[in-house]
Amino acid sequence: MTWHIIVMSVLLSLVANEFGDVSPWLARRLVRWSARLRYRHDPARLAIRVEELEEVIQNAPGKLLKLVCASGFAASAVTYRARRSMALHLVDGRRRLTAIGDSIRKVFASSATPDLGRLTDLLAAAMRDQWTAAATDHRLGLPVRWRLSTHAVAGTVAVATSTWTHLAPFEPLPGLTRDTASQLRRGTHHDLHRVYGGPGSGRLLLIGDPCTGKSSAAILLLLDALRFRDQATPADRRCIPVPVLFTMADWDPATTPIEDWLRSKISDVPLFRGRRGARAATWLLHAGRISVFLDGLDEMPLQKQSLALQALGEQATFRLVLLTRIKELTAAAQRHPLTGAVVVELQPLTPTDVADYLLSSLPDPAPPAWQRVVTTLTTQPDSPLAQALTIRLAACLLHHTYSSDDPVDELCDTNRFPHPDAINSHLLTQAINASNDS
Amino acid sequence: MDGALRRITQPLLDVLEVLVDGAVGGEELHGWAIMKRVGRSGPTVYGVIDRLEDAGLIMGRWEDENPHPNKPRRRLYQLNAQGLAFARTVLAKRRPAHAQQTTGRHAAFPPRPRLVGGEP
Numbered sequence: 001m002t003w004h005i006i007v008m009s010v011l012l013s014l015v016a017n018e019f020g021d022v023s024p025w026l027a028r029r030l031v032r033w034s035a036r037l038r039y040r041h042d043p044a045r046l047a048i049r050v051e052e053l054e055e056v057i058q059n060a061p062g063k064l065l066k067l068v069c070a071s072g073f074a075a076s077a078v079t080y081r082a083r084r085s086m087a088l089h090l091v092d093g094r095r096r097l098t099a100i101g102d103s104i105r106k107v108f109a110s111s112a113t114p115d116l117g118r119l120t121d122l123l124a125a126a127m128r129d130q131w132t133a134a135a136t137d138h139r140l141g142l143p144v145r146w147r148l149s150t151h152a153v154a155g156t157v158a159v160a161t162s163t164w165t166h167l168a169p170f171e172p173l174p175g176l177t178r179d180t181a182s183q184l185r186r187g188t189h190h191d192l193h194r195v196y197g198g199p200g201s202g203r204l205l206l207i208g209d210p211c212t213g214k215s216s217a218a219i220l221l222l223l224d225a226l227r228f229r230d231q232a233t234p235a236d237r238r239c240i241p242v243p244v245l246f247t248m249a250d251w252d253p254a255t256t257p258i259e260d261w262l263r264s265k266i267s268d269v270p271l272f273r274g275r276r277g278a279r280a281a282t283w284l285l286h287a288g289r290i291s292v293f294l295d296g297l298d299e300m301p302l303q304k305q306s307l308a309l310q311a312l313g314e315q316a317t318f319r320l321v322l323l324t325r326i327k328e329l330t331a332a333a334q335r336h337p338l339t340g341a342v343v344v345e346l347q348p349l350t351p352t353d354v355a356d357y358l359l360s361s362l363p364d365p366a367p368p369a370w371q372r373v374v375t376t377l378t379t380q381p382d383s384p385l386a387q388a389l390t391i392r393l394a395a396c397l398l399h400h401t402y403s404s405d406d407p408v409d410e411l412c413d414t415n416r417f418p419h420p421d422a423i424n425s426h427l428l429t430q431a432i433n434a435s436n437d438s
Numbered sequence: 439m440d441g442a443l444r445r446i447t448q449p450l451l452d453v454l455e456v457l458v459d460g461a462v463g464g465e466e467l468h469g470w471a472i473m474k475r476v477g478r479s480g481p482t483v484y485g486v487i488d489r490l491e492d493a494g495l496i497m498g499r500w501e502d503e504n505p506h507p508n509k510p511r512r513r514l515y516q517l518n519a520q521g522l523a524f525a526r527t528v529l530a531k532r533r534p535a536h537a538q539q540t541t542g543r544h545a546a547f548p549p550r551p552r553l554v555g556g557e558p
Contacts, residue, residue: 045488048498052469052513056480059470069480076481 023063026429027070031057033432034070038077117238119280120289124242126271128226131219131245142349142357142392144217147186149207149345170202170319173228174236184342189217192344193224201340202291202319207326208346211392214323217346218245218293221321225291241289241319244269247296253304253311259285262292291319298328305332313338351377351386354395362404372409385411388420388427397427443493446528452476453486454525455536457496457517466499466514487515495521 031053039046053073060069172178176197184195196204206221208214222243229240244266251261259282266272266281284290294312297305309332312320322338326345355377362370377386388411389395402408410416417423443450456475460467473483490496498515517525530537 045491048513049484051510053480053484055510055512056469056473058510072479073481073484076479076485 023067026432027057027063027066028054030067030432031070031073034073034077037081038073040081116283116287116289117234120242120284121237122271123244123269123284123290124226124229126269127222127242127244130269131222131226141360142213142216142395143353144189144192144213144220145186145347145349145353146188146192146206146217146344147347148184149205149343170200171239173197173240174232186347189220189224192217192221193228195342195344196221196225196319196321197228199340199342201342203316203338203341204321205329205338205341205343206321206323206346207329207343209326212346212348213392214325214346215295218295218321218323222293241291242284243291243293243321245293245295247299248294248308249296249299251300251308253308258311258315262290266290285318288318291321292316293321293323295323297322297324297332302331306335309333309338310336349390349392349395351381351390354386354389357395358398361399367404369407369409370404372412376412383412384414384417384420384423388423391424394424394427397431401427401430443489443495443524446532447486449476449478449482450486450489451529451532452478453483453490454529455533457515458522458525458529458536461517461522466516468512468514472515490521493524494518495524 032050035049035053036046039049057066057069057073060066176194178198178200184191184198187195206214206217222245225240225243229237229242232240246262246265248261251258262285263278263281266284267274267277269277271277272280281290297308300308305328312322313336320341322341355374358370358377359366359374365371366374373385376383377389380386389398398408411423411426417426453472453476456472457467469480469483469487472487473480476483487496487498491498495517496515497518498513500511500513502511504511526537
């Protein structure tokens with residue numbers, strides 16, 4: 001959820017620049033908004049905190065510090081709310097999965113040796129349920145574009161796509177081929193599964209700058225991988241692992257082997273709780289039935305990052321997809337590149353992508369004001385509007401700010417909005433106002 | 439205490455230290471003062487205050503009026519008896535150095551006025 005914090009700090013600093021004199025006012029509104037968001041479920045405390053926090057930030061010396069303090073509360077409230085909504089999804093998922101849970105118990109009870117195929121199917125069902133639900137929260141309508149990276153974090157593509165000799169090599173998933181470097185230069189999320197399923201190293205690094213859609217890409221890939229498995233023949237299905245996605249912020253590579261940590265994460269999944277779950281996780285891991293997606297390398301303490309890469313390089317015997325920001329990875333990989341991984345770098349959106357995304361959620365034909373925005377995006381890719389909206393979050397904010405009847409084409413006015421920052425500031429203040437009014 | 443304080447985190451220990459010092463000095467503490475003494479961000483400190491309130495260990499009250507004219511009233515916090523006992527137990531185990539300092543008088547901070555709030 002780090003994108004909330006990034007957007008808040010970046011956009012707020014822009015706003016602070018632009019509106020130096022109104023920043024105390026903005027800080028008060030922002031902190032009230034944060035309190036409403038954070039304590040929405042607790043009306044008694046909400047009433048207290050709205051008044052209390054507004055007073056508290058007044059103690060910060062200087063206009064800018066008041067705003068920084070308020071934006072801290074805002075970022076934290078947004079993160080809290082997002083985590084809570086994710087947790088609700090899980091609770092919801094848990095309820096729906098009770099039936100599957102009963103099946104798992106039957107599988108365990110029916111024989112001393114586990115029916116791995118059945119267990120894998122059940123894990124797949126659990127993951128599909130969890131991530132399909134979570135996916136509704138993500139802005140998955142925006143496409144994901146990638147190209148092979150030139151960053152030196154994992155050795156060469158030739159190594160990645162050749163058969164490995166010093167670690168157990170991975171055969172391509174059934175129906176896929178071992179892609180050659182020339183075939184996998186660039187693509188969208190539709191092609192990502194081919195890159196994931198082909199390489200002999202079984203390792204894929206998804207890297208990108210903040211807000212380039214790494215989490216979206218991972219969730220789409222995970223759902224694709226599940227779909228691919230569903231559609232395979234029963235015989236092939238045995239060779240297709242079930243993807244699981246965890247954030248590795250709480251893994252300590254200095255004290256805990258990756259397999260132990262994974263076992264504990266899998267036994268946190270509602271259906272795999274307890275000793276039975278841990279035992280099942282071990283079976284599935286050892287049988288190569290699980291493919292591991294890891295997020296959050298950049299959230300680990302700095303000194304742990306390269307240790308984590310080293311540990312993954314040495315210990316990961318499963319298919320691995322690692323998501324991380326470029327900057328952190330480059331630093332950590334200097335000592336321990338993740339040998340053999342195919343490195344895919346996520347690309348910024350194009351104005352046409354954004355135009356398609358906007359049109360897809362509007363009535364057909366789109367209202368004239370929106371049509372003007374779409375035309376500006378497609379015909380003037382260098383305009384301030386096009387430049388502003390190719391940042392994923394700005395594209396999302398636009399949807400929050402303007403309904404289909406609103407005069408969204410005011411953003412095309414280059415006198416009012418001469419540069420992209422002016423549009424970002426405007427979108428943010430509008431979003432805050434809208435939340436305060438609601 | 440139930441689930442609210444199942445995890446004893448470093449920020450929780452920091453805030454408990456400051457609140458124990460406050461209780462020893464008979465002070466009620468303002469949110470901003472806690473933030474400054476703990477040296478942690480507002481959301482972190484208020485996250486801890488929320489948890490302590492949920493566990494029923496801390497009392498908050500609005501002051502009648504801000505001693506600085508034309509300033510809004512402030513909310514002040516103090517550990518209750520149960521809270522003080524909890525804090526002492528946890529700190530003795532996890533921060534023995536602090537526990538020793540405060541068994542006599544609060545040596546961790548210089549003397550300060552009875553009511554601590556923001557600067558005028």
